[in-house]
Amino acid sequence: MAAVQKKSDTTAARLEGLSIPTGGAWATSARADALARVQSIGLPDRRDEYWKFTRPDTLVQAEAPRAALFTEDKETIFGEVDRLQIVFVDGVFDADQSDDLSLEGVSIERLRDAAEADIHWAKDLYGVLETRGQDPVARPLAALNTAAATDGIVIHVTGKAAKPIHLRYLHAEETSDAILHHLVKLEAGADVTILESGPAAARFNKCMEIDIADGAAFHHVRTQGRDHERRAVTHMFTRLGNKSAFKSFTMTANGVLTRNECIIELTGDDAIAHVAGAAMGDGDFHHDDTVFITHDAERCESRQVFKKVLRNGATGVFQGKILVKAGAQKTDGYQISQSLLLDGDSQFLAKPELEIYADDVICSHGSTSGAIDEEALFYLRARGVPEGQATDLLTLSFLAEAVDEIEDDGLREEVTGLLAGWLERRRG
Amino acid sequence: MLEIKNLHVDLEEEDKTILKGVNLSIEGGSVHAIMGPNGSGKSTLSYVLSGKDGYEVTKGSATLEGKDILEMEPEERASAGLFLAFQYPIEIPGVGNMTFLRTAVNAQRKARGEEEMSAAEFLKVVRAKAKDLKIDADMLKRPVNVGFSGGEKKRNEILQMAMLEPKMCILDETDSGLDVDAMKLVSEGVNALRDAGRGFLVITHYQRLLDHIKPDFVHIMADGRIVKSGGPELALEVEKNGYADILAEVA
Numbered sequence: 001m002a003a004v005q006k007k008s009d010t011t012a013a014r015l016e017g018l019s020i021p022t023g024g025a026w027a028t029s030a031r032a033d034a035l036a037r038v039q040s041i042g043l044p045d046r047r048d049e050y051w052k053f054t055r056p057d058t059l060v061q062a063e064a065p066r067a068a069l070f071t072e073d074k075e076t077i078f079g080e081v082d083r084l085q086i087v088f089v090d091g092v093f094d095a096d097q098s099d100d101l102s103l104e105g106v107s108i109e110r111l112r113d114a115a116e117a118d119i120h121w122a123k124d125l126y127g128v129l130e131t132r133g134q135d136p137v138a139r140p141l142a143a144l145n146t147a148a149a150t151d152g153i154v155i156h157v158t159g160k161a162a163k164p165i166h167l168r169y170l171h172a173e174e175t176s177d178a179i180l181h182h183l184v185k186l187e188a189g190a191d192v193t194i195l196e197s198g199p200a201a202a203r204f205n206k207c208m209e210i211d212i213a214d215g216a217a218f219h220h221v222r223t224q225g226r227d228h229e230r231r232a233v234t235h236m237f238t239r240l241g242n243k244s245a246f247k248s249f250t251m252t253a254n255g256v257l258t259r260n261e262c263i264i265e266l267t268g269d270d271a272i273a274h275v276a277g278a279a280m281g282d283g284d285f286h287h288d289d290t291v292f293i294t295h296d297a298e299r300c301e302s303r304q305v306f307k308k309v310l311r312n313g314a315t316g317v318f319q320g321k322i323l324v325k326a327g328a329q330k331t332d333g334y335q336i337s338q339s340l341l342l343d344g345d346s347q348f349l350a351k352p353e354l355e356i357y358a359d360d361v362i363c364s365h366g367s368t369s370g371a372i373d374e375e376a377l378f379y380l381r382a383r384g385v386p387e388g389q390a391t392d393l394l395t396l397s398f399l400a401e402a403v404d405e406i407e408d409d410g411l412r413e414e415v416t417g418l419l420a421g422w423l424e425r426r427r428g
Numbered sequence: 429m430l431e432i433k434n435l436h437v438d439l440e441e442e443d444k445t446i447l448k449g450v451n452l453s454i455e456g457g458s459v460h461a462i463m464g465p466n467g468s469g470k471s472t473l474s475y476v477l478s479g480k481d482g483y484e485v486t487k488g489s490a491t492l493e494g495k496d497i498l499e500m501e502p503e504e505r506a507s508a509g510l511f512l513a514f515q516y517p518i519e520i521p522g523v524g525n526m527t528f529l530r531t532a533v534n535a536q537r538k539a540r541g542e543e544e545m546s547a548a549e550f551l552k553v554v555r556a557k558a559k560d561l562k563i564d565a566d567m568l569k570r571p572v573n574v575g576f577s578g579g580e581k582k583r584n585e586i587l588q589m590a591m592l593e594p595k596m597c598i599l600d601e602t603d604s605g606l607d608v609d610a611m612k613l614v615s616e617g618v619n620a621l622r623d624a625g626r627g628f629l630v631i632t633h634y635q636r637l638l639d640h641i642k643p644d645f646v647h648i649m650a651d652g653r654i655v656k657s658g659g660p661e662l663a664l665e666v667e668k669n670g671y672a673d674i675l676a677e678v679a
Contacts, residue, residue: 374481379518380528382478383588384506384536393523393531397571400522 007042011140013062014043018148023115026123034127034146041140050137053317053349054259054288059141059203059233064177067202067229067256076168077197077223078414083164084108086153090171090201091178093151097170105159106192111152111181122154125183129209129237133263137292142235142261145207149181157190157216164193164219169200171227176201182208186216188241193219193408199227199255206234214241214268218248221411223418225253228285235261242268242297249406251415252279252287253422259288259317266293266300266328276305276405278415280395280422281314288317289337295328295358304335307402309395310346318350318367326357335365340398342372342391392423429627430454430477430596435488437469437476437652446472448652449488454596457624461638462631463663464649465671470631471515473649474600478512479505492596506532507539509595513585513602520572525584528572529554533591557590561617578605579613586617597621598629603637615640635667648674 015038020031043060044051058065086108087097093110101108114122127146133139155165167182178201186192190213200206212218224232232255238246252258264273279287293302308316318337339348350367372394380390396419403419406412430452437447446469454460464470476483477490479502490498497505520528534544545553558568561583573581582602589597599618603611618641622628630641638646638660646662647654648671655678656662666674 373518376518376520378480378502379514379520380532381502382480382506382512382514383528383532384503384539384592385532386503386535386539387501389531389535390503393528394520397520397522400571403522 003047007045010045010060011038011043014060014144015039017062020148021112021115021150023112024118026120027115027126030127031147034130034143037131037134037143038140038147041138041143043140043144050290050319053319053351054257054286058231058257059205059259064175064201064203065231066174067171067227067231068174069171070199070227077418078166078195080414081164081166081195081410083166083195085166085168087168087170088151088178088180088200090173090176091151091180091204103165104162105157105190106161106165107156107158108165109154111149111154111183114154121156121185122183125185125209125211126181129211129239130207130235132265133235133237139235139261139263141205141233142207142237145179145181145205145235149179149207152181152183155182155184155192157184157186157192159190161192164195166195166197169196169198169204171199171201171230174202177203179205180207182206184208184210184218186210186212186218188213188215190216193221196220196222199225199230200232202230204230204232204234206232208236210236210238210246212238212240212244212246215243216241217245219407220248221406221415222248222250223415224250224258225255228254228256230255231257233259233261235263238262238264238273240264240266240268240271240273243270244268245271246273247405247407248275249402249415250277251418252277252281253419254281254285255287256284257286259290261290262292264293264302266295266297266302269297269299271297271300272302273300274303274405276303276402278307278399278402278419279316280309280419282312282426283314285310285314286317287315288319290319292321293323293333295322295324295331295333297328299330300328301332302334303405304337305402305405306337307399308339308348309342309398310339310348311342313345315346316348318352320365321353321355322363322365324356324358324361324363328358329360331358331361331363333361333363336401337367338398339369340372340395341369388427392420392427395423396420429456429493430629431489431491433489435476435490436486437472438484438486440482440484446483446652447476450652450654452647452654454627454629456595456627457622458644459622459628459630459641460645460647461643461663462629462647462649462654463633463666468649469652470649471600474512474598474631477598478502478510503535504539506592506594507536511589511592511594511597513582513589513597513599515601515604517573517581517585519574521574523572525570525572526554526568529588529591532588536592554591558587560620561587561590562613563587579607579610582606582610582614583617586614590617590621595625596627596629598631600631601633602630603632603634611637612640635663638663650675650678
């Protein structure tokens with residue numbers, strides 16, 4: 001009873017600190033519904049089964065914990081890519097640093113502008129996939145986001161986007177507490193690449209809802225990190241139509257607490273969903289990938305590929321589920337989560353799950369933890385590569401299966417370069 | 429060049445002595461072959477010289493150009509000019525062959541205080557050397573040894589040797605896993621590297637490799653020692669009669 005009261009008090013304190021944005025009728029209604037969901041579910045605590053590996057305290061407390069600004073690294077990630085850049089500083093759209101929002105094949109607006117319109121397509125997406133994603137597992141921090149997001153971007157893709165859209169998140173205040181909500185709707189046959197980078201804020205709660213129509217393709221590459229003290233929880237809710245594709249890769253380096261949730265519904269036949277991640281961290285680094293993929297159509301393929309490199313007491317978490325509904329015949333589901341533990345102090349906690357109600361499927365999952373391969377290390381050293389550099393090469397080798405999920409050669413090379421740079425700096 | 433004196437080596441995790449007093453002197457420009465039955469300590473000798481963990485040197489010494497290599501880390505031995513062509517080259521997924529080669533070449537140059545090789549220069553050199561060894565460009569782009577046939581792996585070892593230009597090359601059963609054509613190709617690669625300043629230690633079970641890489645000296649190893657040394661005719665004797673007669677003779 002005391003635990004229930006504590007949860008209720010925590011939720012009330014967090015909500016009290018928020019100012020729910022206003023807007024048109026549909027947005028107000030969606031926010032009110034989401035607020036009711038948060039109040040009904042309550043914010044997570046360690047007693048919740050879905051949070052047993054990750055302590056949510058600092059994500060739910062009323063005030064954002066302080067995070068010092070990371071000033072050493074001024075390089076612009078994806079700087080070599082011809083892209084449309086949209087900048088948020090501590091969760092607020094920055095028009096001066098952003099490019100013009102016009103792009104062939106796409107229409108882009110700020111969420112707050114879309115929310116003011118009486119009639120808008122966003123009405124059918126804002127909070128809709130998030131609400132569907134609350135079952136069978138409650139995701140109160142996503143509902144909190146829908147209720148209180150102060151900014152975000154609304155992207156309607158009607159054809160092939162002329163270039164990638166880069167959402168760049170800058171962190172400028174040590175106590176910033178940002179809540180962003182993005183919507184991406186792809187019409188039939190449309191194609192877009194979304195890039196995301198940056199630490200965003202001292203505490204960051206981000207949600208993206210993605211509706212992918214028949215034959216459309218959504219590509220996503222995200223880098224998080226280098227600002228060690230930051231905390232982040234993100235959700236991606238995705239629904240896929242016939243013969244559509246969703247491919248998402250996330251690289252995380254540092255960050256004291258990161259939880260990335262990805263909730264995917266394969267509702268159209270022959271759809272493909274790949275979600276992958278490479279994470280590296282030291283010390284109090286805690287990184288959690290939580291994925292829930294529902295196969296609800298025939299001949300769909302899903303892949304979950306997650307790799308983590310942990311050192312000096314770092315913790316990695318993976319919770320991945322493949323749910324195959326009755327009738328989702330010929331499903332091909334693959335799930336792998338692996339960690340490379342560079343010392344005996346780090347830990348990897350994994351909960352892979354399969355729940356299958358169809359009888360003609362191929363589903364596999366595997367989860368392992370291991371150390372550096374000593375034979376391979378000796379091979380490299382015997383060629384003159386110093387031990388530290390050889391360890392880095394083997395670390396990149398370990399991460400390669402996840403990084404290879406990035407289809408675009410240039411983006412894959414950029415991410416590999418970022419990983420190699422991070423390893424080299426750490427060694428230095 | 430390479431001087432091994434009274435080398436005694438134990439396995440670290442077992443109370444077992446593998447090398448029991450190996451003496452060997454290899455001058456630059458010469459090719460020495462070591463033959464011997466399984467378990468005689470041939471591969472252990474190559475691993476100990478290149479610095480693999482798991483072995484404890486209890487007595488004796490090994491120097492390369494007067495420097496005590498047993499005190500060095502494996503990468504220091506490599507930079508000092510020692511190269512081991514592995515019997516079973518390791519597969520390293522996710523690391524491109526070219527990246528690995530360039531990393532190794534420049535790591536050694538850096539360790540020796542030399543200027544690192546530029547990307548353009550490296551590319552030019554590696555392509556030329558790969559062509560000589562009939563290694564196609566696609567193989568250079570693939571991850572190190574992943575999906576390579578036995579012959580490709582050994583050719584890749586020789587390519588590394590050609591790029592790193594060591595002073596002392598140890599070939600640990602390079603003939604294993606090779607068909608006749610591949611053995612000829614690998615041997616041609618080795619022979620192309622023979623010069624007055626470079627020594628070779630070829631560890632093998634069979635005479636057939638020595639048909640292609642003509643040794644100056646042949647040593648028979650048994651029970652952790654070199655029990656007999658001679659010229660190339662010694663390998664022919666082994667091929668004809670096996671080790672039994674030699675072992676009986678020295679017993």
